[in-house]
Structures are given as C-alpha cells and as structure tokens.
Amino acid sequence: xxxxxxxxxxPIAVRRSRFRNPTPWLLCSPAxxxxxxxxxxxxLLTIVLxxxxxxxxxxxxxxxxxxxxxxxxxxxxxxxIFLRTGGxxxxxxxxxxxxxxxxxxxxxxxxxxxxAIFLIIILGPLLISVIVRTLGWAILMGxxxxxxxxxxxxxxxxxxxxxxxxxxxxxxALTHVLIPFMIISVWASIQKLDSSVENAGLSLGASPMxxxxxxxxxxxxxxxxxxxxxxxxxxxxxxxxxxxxxGRRLKVxxxxxxxxxxxxxxxxxxxxxxxLLLIAMVAIILGSNYLVERRYRAVFEx
Amino acid sequence: MTYLILDGLAKRYxxxxxxxxxxxxxERGEFVSLLGPSGCGKTTTLQMVAGFAEPTRGRIVxxxxxxxxTRPEKRGMGIVFQSYALFxxxxxxxxxxxxxxxxxxxxxxxAKRIAETLELVRLEGLADRYPRELSGGQxxxxxxxxxxxxxxxxxxxxxxMSNLDAKLREEMHVELRAIQKKLGITTILVTHDQIExxxxxxxIAVMHGGRIVQVSTPFEAYERPESAFASSFLGKTNCIAxxxxxxxxxxxxxxxxxxxxxxxxxxxxxxDDVQVYIRPEKIRMVASSDSRISSVVRARMFLGNHWAMEVxxxxxxxxxxxxxxxEPPALEGDTVHLAWRDEDMRMLESGAAHG
Numbered sequence: 001x002x003x004x005x006x007x008x009x010x011p012i013a014v015r016r017s018r019f020r021n022p023t024p025w026l027l028c029s030p031a032x033x034x035x036x037x038x039x040x041x042x043x044l045l046t047i048v049l050x051x052x053x054x055x056x057x058x059x060x061x062x063x064x065x066x067x068x069x070x071x072x073x074x075x076x077x078x079x080x081i082f083l084r085t086g087g088x089x090x091x092x093x094x095x096x097x098x099x100x101x102x103x104x105x106x107x108x109x110x111x112x113x114x115x116a117i118f119l120i121i122i123l124g125p126l127l128i129s130v131i132v133r134t135l136g137w138a139i140l141m142g143x144x145x146x147x148x149x150x151x152x153x154x155x156x157x158x159x160x161x162x163x164x165x166x167x168x169x170x171x172x173a174l175t176h177v178l179i180p181f182m183i184i185s186v187w188a189s190i191q192k193l194d195s196s197v198e199n200a201g202l203s204l205g206a207s208p209m210x211x212x213x214x215x216x217x218x219x220x221x222x223x224x225x226x227x228x229x230x231x232x233x234x235x236x237x238x239x240x241x242x243x244x245x246x247g248r249r250l251k252v253x254x255x256x257x258x259x260x261x262x263x264x265x266x267x268x269x270x271x272x273x274x275x276l277l278l279i280a281m282v283a284i285i286l287g288s289n290y291l292v293e294r295r296y297r298a299v300f301e302x
Numbered sequence: 303m304t305y306l307i308l309d310g311l312a313k314r315y316x317x318x319x320x321x322x323x324x325x326x327x328x329e330r331g332e333f334v335s336l337l338g339p340s341g342c343g344k345t346t347t348l349q350m351v352a353g354f355a356e357p358t359r360g361r362i363v364x365x366x367x368x369x370x371x372t373r374p375e376k377r378g379m380g381i382v383f384q385s386y387a388l389f390x391x392x393x394x395x396x397x398x399x400x401x402x403x404x405x406x407x408x409x410x411x412x413a414k415r416i417a418e419t420l421e422l423v424r425l426e427g428l429a430d431r432y433p434r435e436l437s438g439g440q441x442x443x444x445x446x447x448x449x450x451x452x453x454x455x456x457x458x459x460x461x462x463m464s465n466l467d468a469k470l471r472e473e474m475h476v477e478l479r480a481i482q483k484k485l486g487i488t489t490i491l492v493t494h495d496q497i498e499x500x501x502x503x504x505x506i507a508v509m510h511g512g513r514i515v516q517v518s519t520p521f522e523a524y525e526r527p528e529s530a531f532a533s534s535f536l537g538k539t540n541c542i543a544x545x546x547x548x549x550x551x552x553x554x555x556x557x558x559x560x561x562x563x564x565x566x567x568x569x570x571x572x573x574d575d576v577q578v579y580i581r582p583e584k585i586r587m588v589a590s591s592d593s594r595i596s597s598v599v600r601a602r603m604f605l606g607n608h609w610a611m612e613v614x615x616x617x618x619x620x621x622x623x624x625x626x627x628x629e630p631p632a633l634e635g636d637t638v639h640l641a642w643r644d645e646d647m648r649m650l651e652s653g654a655a656h657g
Contacts, residue, residue: 194385194387196383196384196385196387197387197388197389199352199354199374199381199383199387200381200383200387200388200389200448201389201400202353202354202373202374202375203352203374203375203377203379203380203381203449204375204400204401204404204448204452205375205376205378205401205404205405205452206375206400206404207375208375210404214400215389218391219389219390219391296391299390299391
C-alpha cells in the first residue's frame with residue numbers, strides 16, 4: 001500500500017508507449033468498470049446528495065446548499081463524534097503497532113511447522129464475520145461476562161468493571177479485529193530483510209536490543225506504515241463493532257451517519273458526514289504517509 | 303604465540319554433522335583461507351568463530367582467552383558477509399561508523415576514523431551516499447570498511463568476492479591483501495575459489511567433508527597436495543592409475559601402462575596400487591627423441607597465454623597446457639611428443655581417490 005502511494009517517476013518513452021498500446025487498458029477494463037460503477041458513481045451521487053436541500057417535513061428537496069456541512073463543522077455535537085472517532089482510530093492503530101510488530105517479529109523467528117500454524121491462528125479470525133467476533137467480545141465484556149466473573153471470583157475487583165458501552169471496550173475489540181492486517185503487512189516487509197544484516201549488527205558490537213531498534217525496525221517501517229494506514233482507515237470507518245459494543249450513545253462517525261440515514265432520514269446530512277469523514281481520512285493518511293516517508297527516506301526509496 | 307586456536311571444533315544439526323573436526327592454529331597477522339566446495343563446512347566453521355553458531359564440541363581460543371561461549375557482540379571481530387549485509391537505511395558514513403558508535407566513540411573521533419577507513423578502501427567522497435546508490439564493488443568496499451573501522455582483532459571474510467565480476471574480483475584480491483598486510487590484521491577467508499585462496503593467503507586450509515585435509519602455503523598446497531581431493535580441487539591435474547614395481551628410499555619405480563618411471567617422494571609409505579598425478583602445465587612438447595610418450599591431439603583451446611590441449615596416447619587421455627609463444631603448437635589430429643620431469647609426478651594412495 002505504501003508502494004502504491006509513492007508513485008515513482010518513469011522514463012517518458014515508457015509512459016508514452018503505455019498510452020498508445022491498448023492492451024494494458026483492455027486488461028484493466030473489467031476492474032476499471034467495476035470501480036467506476038460500484039465506487040466512483042455512488043461516491044459522486046453521495047457528494048451531490050450532501051449538497052441537497054433538506055426539509056424535515058418534505059424530505060430531500062430541489063436545489064443545493066452548504067448548510068449540512070456548516071452544521072457538522074459548527075455543531076459541538078459532531079465535533080465530539082469526530083474527535084472520538086479520531087482518538088479511537090489512533091488508539092487502535094497504536095495498539096496494533098505495539099502488539100502486531102513484536103508478534104510479526106516473533107513469528108518470523110519460529111521454525112518451519114510452528115510458523116505456518118501460528119500464521120493461520122492469527123489470520124483465522126479474518127474468516128469469521130466481524131459481527132460474530134464483536135458479539136463474542138460483548139459476551140466476554142458484559143457486567144456478568146466472563147472477564148468480570150473471573151476477576152470477581154479471584155477477588156481482584158469488588159464490583160464489575162464497565163467495559164461494554166465504553167470506548168475502552170470498542171478499542172479492545174477493534175484492535176483484535178484489525179491486528180491481522182498489521183501483522184500481514186509487517187510480515188511482508190520482514191521477509192524482504194537480508195538475514196545477515198542482524199549478524200552484521202551483532203558483530204559490530206550492538207546488543208540484540210540495539211540491533212532491533214537501530215537495524216531491524218527502521219527497515220520494516222514501510223510495512224508498519226502500510227499496516228497502520230490499513231488499520232487506521234478500517235478503524236475510522238468501522239461500523240459494526242462501535243455499533244454493537246459502543247451502544248446508542250457512544251456514537252462514532254460511521255454510526256452517526258447511519259443514524260442520519262435510517263433514524264432521522266436526513267440523507268443529505270448523513271452524506272455530508274460521510275464525505276467529511278472521507279476527506280479527513282485522506283488528509284490524515286496522506287499527511288502521515290508523507291511524514292513517515294520523509295523520515296525514513298532511505299528505506300522507502302530502495 | 304598462536305593468536306587464534308580452533309581446537310577440535312564440531313557442529314551437528316540434529317543427525318546432520320556439518321563440521322566433523324576442525325583444528326587450526328593461526329598466528330597474529332596471518333591470512334588463512336578455508337578452501338573447499340560448497341557443503342564442506344567452511345561457512346559453518348566461520349560462523350562458529352564469529353559466534354553466530356555454537357560449536358557442538360571443541361574450543362575457540364583468542365589471544366589466550368577461551369571465547370567459545372562469548373556472545374558475538376563481545377568478540378570484537380570484523381565480518382564481511384557474502385551479501386555485504388549493509389544497513390540500507392544508513393549512509394556509507396553511518397554504516398562505517400555504526401560499530402564505532404557502539405563502542406561509545408565520540409562524534410569527532412568517529413568522523414576522523416570514518417574518513418581514514420574510507421580512504422583506506424578508496425571510497426573518499428562517498429560518505430553521504432546510501433548503499434543503493436553504490437555499485438557492487440563499492441558496496442563491497444563499504445562492507446570491508448565497516449568491518450575494519452572497529453579495529454577488529456580478527457577479520458572474517460565470508461565469500462566476499464562471489465558477487466563481483468571477474469575483473470573486479472582480481473583487483474579486490476590484490477587490494478584487500480595489501481590492506482590486510484598494511485594493518486597486520488589476522489584474517490580468515492572462506493572461499494570455494496582456489497585462485498582467490500591462492501592469491502591472498504599465507505596458508506590455505508583445504509576442507510572436505512567437515513574436516514581440514516591439508517594446511518600449507520598456497521605453493522605447497524598446489525605442488526605437493528597430500529590427498530587426491532586436494533590435488534584435484536586445487537587446479538587441474540591428470541590422474542593415472544599405476545603400480546609400484548620397486549621401492550627405494552625416497553624413490554619408487556612405477557609402472558603406468560606401458561611406461562616405466564622413477565618417482566621421487568618424501569619417504570612415505572605407499573601401497574602397491576597408486577595414482578600418479580601430473581599437472582597439465584608440467585607436460586612439455588619435445589622432439590621425438592627426447593619424449594616419454596607420443597600422443598594424438600584430440601582437442602585444443604586457445605586461452606590467450608596458453609593452449610589447453612587434450613591428447614590421446616598410451617596413458618589414456620591427458621590434459622596438456624602449452625604456453626603461447628607466438629605460434630600455434632599443433633593441430634587436431636597431429637601427433638605430438640611429450641615429456642616431463644620425474645619430480646613433476648606425484649604419487650598418492652589410490653584408495654582415497656576422489657573420496
């Protein structure tokens with residue numbers, strides 16, 4: 001993903017011949033048509049919708065207005081939702097880095113049969129629906145759930161810790177749902193490492209921890225970055241997990257937009273919220289991508 | 303005093319024995335090559351010296367101190383890896399200075415040492431480049447500089463030249479040897495390239511099947527191989543089955559095919575059946591009256607400084623190298639008369655042949 005974001009410059013001759021030669025275009029056309037029909041057109045329609053006039057009595061009407069955007073951008077109710085979503089996505093991304101990077105490193109050191117087994121265990125949850133996994137967490141986290149029951153029976157706590165319908169619960173569950181993406185992405189960049197680089201670091205007198213920090217981690221930064229982008233984007237747009245574990249009152253942007261569409265039936269406002277989320281995410285992802293790539297330029301330009 | 307001692311080193315991975323038994327004494331400032339085909343255990347031996355692989359048996363003693371269990375980062379050895387293993391996210395100066403930084407050397411002193419070392423490997427002015435911006439030869443120099451910058455007690459070279467083209471490799475042989483002599487640094491080179499081992503080393507340890515089969519100077523190793531393996535691995539040779547008919551001190555009368563020859567030797571015990579080895583370049587073309595055998599040229603190749611010929615005669619097929627003195631020596635199908643000196647023949651037990 002990081003690779004596709006940083007487009008390299010190619011000789012002009014190659015670029016020109018690509019436009020003249022129809023084969024690549026023909027080969028791409030099924031995917032292009034799919035994206036055009038299923039992504040770009042609905043997106044454009046949503047943008048148009050977000051500028052439409054809305055009246056609570058008559059619904060979506062004729063004419064265009066900026067009022068929905070102004071409402072979202074000035075109302076502190078929406079500010080809170082956006083900030084909550086941003087904070088939650090950031091926390092999930094950081095947790096995925098903190099847990100996923102060591103996990104991928106340990107995985108890469110495992111021996112032949114175990115490595116495949118643990119990789120399957122890590123990736124296995126991706127085969128199960130997000131709803132099912134989230135409901136599983138709801139069972140674990142409830143006031144009479146497994147976690148509270150266990151903690152109480154061991155006498156560690158007197159009254160149940162509230163996890164369900166809190167951001168903590170949502171963050172824990174989302175981290176669990178999204179961490180495979182981080183691991184896969186870091187794993188891919190570990191595979192590209194020259195295995196003797198680590199020995200080189202040791203032979204120069206660096207301790208194993210220093211080798212990890214100074215030699216290994218900088219080289220797997222592209223994987224951490226692309227993993228973070230995937231995790232952040234999926235967390236910020238997550239719907240099922242915040243809806244189930246966050247409940248009706250702890251809204252994030254995705255659930256707020258959903259409520260506008262289904263409960264208040266204010267489609268243009270819902271569309272405006274969705275478009276603003278899209279813009280915010282693109283800005284944050286491009287910005288952090290730029291900063292990280294500049295910091296670790298030597299690794300990315302390889 | 304012997305500086306580095308490898309004492310009965312062995313390495314097993316499960317049932318697989320990679321290194322059987324390696325014992326080798328290396329003097330301070332000496333350049334020793336571990337030479338052998340792939341799978342002979344030479345790289346594993348180097349890994350044990352570096353501390354990356356733990357010996358199953360045996361000891362490593364450096365300057366009187368047993369370092370068998372010492373961690374690699376505490377050994378102070380400089381290593382040049384086959385893949386160079388440069389840090390791609392660090393500049394040339396960053397790579398060369400990494401080990402110095404780990405030693406806790408101050409910034410100014412470090413900059414001075416980096417500049418010195420880069421000058422030594424003739425990379426002045428490339429300090430700010432990144433490895434990906436360098437050619438293969440330059441990368442190798444950076445790897446050498448990085449290993450030398452920490453003033454290592456031993457320099458270990460793990461097939462460092464195998465990724466370079468032939469011309470560059472020859473240049474690096476000369477240059478690396480010159481640097482090694484200048485710094486007087488004890489060096490172990492692992493290689494499968496006999497030319498590399500011969501041009502650079504003070505001594506060559508020929509390895510085969512996890513053991514050292516011969517340790518000697520390059521000249522000795524080539525001229526007086528002690529086994530059939532060493533004989534055929536170092537350079538090309540002709541191998542002729544023969545039988546000893548009469549024994550004298552320091553000399554045997556040997557019958558090879560139709561030919562009776564006298565072969566001098568260093569009072570070794572030989573069985574009756576032996577193999578006689580003659581290097582192709584020791585065989586000369588002479589007038590028929592002076593010749594030992596006459597043979598027919600089957601094939602000839604021009605290699606610039608010499609002609610490589612294959613001839614068929616009473617001793618079977620022989621390789622003969624004739625120096626290029628400005629005239630083509632003989633055509634295919636021509637009969638040539640060949641001779642060699644008694645001392646150019648070397649006898650070895652036939653049982654151990656190609657073992």
